[in-house]
Amino acid sequence: MEALTESRKILAVDDEAHMLRLIKYNLCREGYTVLTASNGKEAIEIAHLESPDLVLLDIRMPGMNGYDVFASLKEHPKTTRIPVIFISILSDDEETIRLGAQRIRKPFSPSVLIDKIRSVLVELDASEKVR
């Protein structure tokens, strides 16, 4: 299990550098490989290049917003199966549920984030096995 975790690549997308630093520190400490992007365009590029196992996505960003990035990821066969967790202040759960994505509300505590990531990855593994 531990070995599996280590190889996991997570892409965090947020326009706030400090928020990225917070996420990166906490996830690295859990053994994940963390990639960061500060805008939507960069996020999509990295997603295509690196094929991360999971994307943490801020919704409110200059230029492309989180939903735009999500739509773009889902459109492409290479990135369509990457699970996404939205991290946002916005309280529109309905939209995230409609999109079939997970969501964490800011401000959050790091342990909650890590638990969420774990559960999403476990679910992903289970579904991969079925396939």
Add this chain to the structure above:
Amino acid sequence: MNVLNDKRLNIIERLRWMVLFRLAAVIFILSIYITVNALKIMNFPLAPFIILCLIEGFLNQPYPFVVNRVKDLNRLAYIHLVADLVLISGIIHYLGGIEFSFFNALYPLIIIGSAMILSRDFVFKLATLSSLAFAVVVALEHYGVLPHTAIFGLNLFSQFQIVIVLANIIFFYFIAFLSTYSSNVLEQKGKEIEKQRDWAEGLLSMMMDGLVILDENGMITKVNDSISKLLGYCNEELVGKPMLETICAEADRPRVKEILISLHIQKSLKDIELDLLKKGGGAVPIRLNAVDLACSRRSVKGSFLVFHDTTSERESEKIKSAFLSNISHELNTPLSVIKGFTQTMLEKREIAEPERNEFLKIMDEEIDRLERIIEDLMDMARMEIGWIKIKKEKGQLIDVLREVAGKFADEARRKKLLYHINLPEQMSPVYFDRENIKRVISRLLENAFKYTDSGEISIEAEEDANKVLVSVGDTGRIIEEKELVNIFNMFCDDGNRYAGLRKMNIKLPVIKHIVEAHGGSIWVRSLEGQGTKFSFALPREA
């Protein structure tokens, strides 16, 4: 509404005139009676005439009492007329027939009276018909078809031909005078009513709010220009159409139907929010106030609807909520970072010293950021209540520019940006508020540094005979055109709630407020390849 009662007032007025004429006739005949008796030309019996006067008096006396209680005045007037005709005919017949010429006066007077109740040109028709009838009766008597009637054995025709002819001439002149007079009175009355109607209609058409009058079947009988304009119709297109199907959004129809039914019961309804259908599609949000017409006037059924366009209110609500969402986002962002790091540090796991320091520094920066946001909010509040006061004093603007520009040199080094301070050696003194202009310059520079990650930032100043021009340029993110339009507006909604704004809409409105309070102006230019440049100009004189 006076207009609604005009018809009633008009009938009352006509009835009053009719009664006056009848009294005038009675007095006139009485005076002839007395004169004839006094001059001993003839000896008329007074008793029947006194009976006539008593009946007339009885008929007319309850007039004010009756008029105030009877609803259908028209019917009352007709009944009154017929009763008069029957009564007077009976008296005349009793006295000996229509040849008893002094009574001729009563017929024309009744004709006039009826004309006052009926329409104006009716008087001529009635007069003609009555004269014709009179002539026929006299002719029939002359040829012996009808028995010749005479009063108490006197043959008036032979003895008093001249008197009768004269009296008749006088009466016909009297009729002519009275009909002219009454028609004038009526015409004037009609004009007044028309004026009042025009006034009322003018008022309705001037009303900013849309107005629709419906009949009891929900058909539109009247609209004003405002509602037609709002929905994109012309008035004629709406009149005669069913309101529900024509101007109500399909989804709202059952609701509006219910509203109209409950209007009959409640008589008036206030502040109902609805959507109306525009010609060719599209909806307009409105607020509806309605009155049931039956409660103001019994003979008319229907409803009076006033529609207030609430588009701008809804727009401003939307803008306000966008503004609030912006503020909550701005406040939450530093808070989330602080909270995240505190939680991280509170966990029992060890954190290395350099990282601990790094996190503390980040938290400190975010706290500063929170402080600045709160300061901005305070500025905004101060501006809204007019607490930002400008005290202009003569001074060296160049000193302030140098001082503020110098403070950003470290920031430029930290972000590895080229920082050009292009200020002239010397500038003539200008009148300005030192503290507030300092704030303007440092906010513009903060803004430039915040959104520029590579390239350069510049501050420059120049002057001419009338003004001093200061510009802050950067090569950071370009402000989109639609954002530029509202960049100095505190409340604006760019329609994309998920987009991060380049600025929180507080700083720039406050800056604009300060510059304009100096009598100056501020503008911005943002072009791909050329960067963004904020410039403001201050007048040199106080």
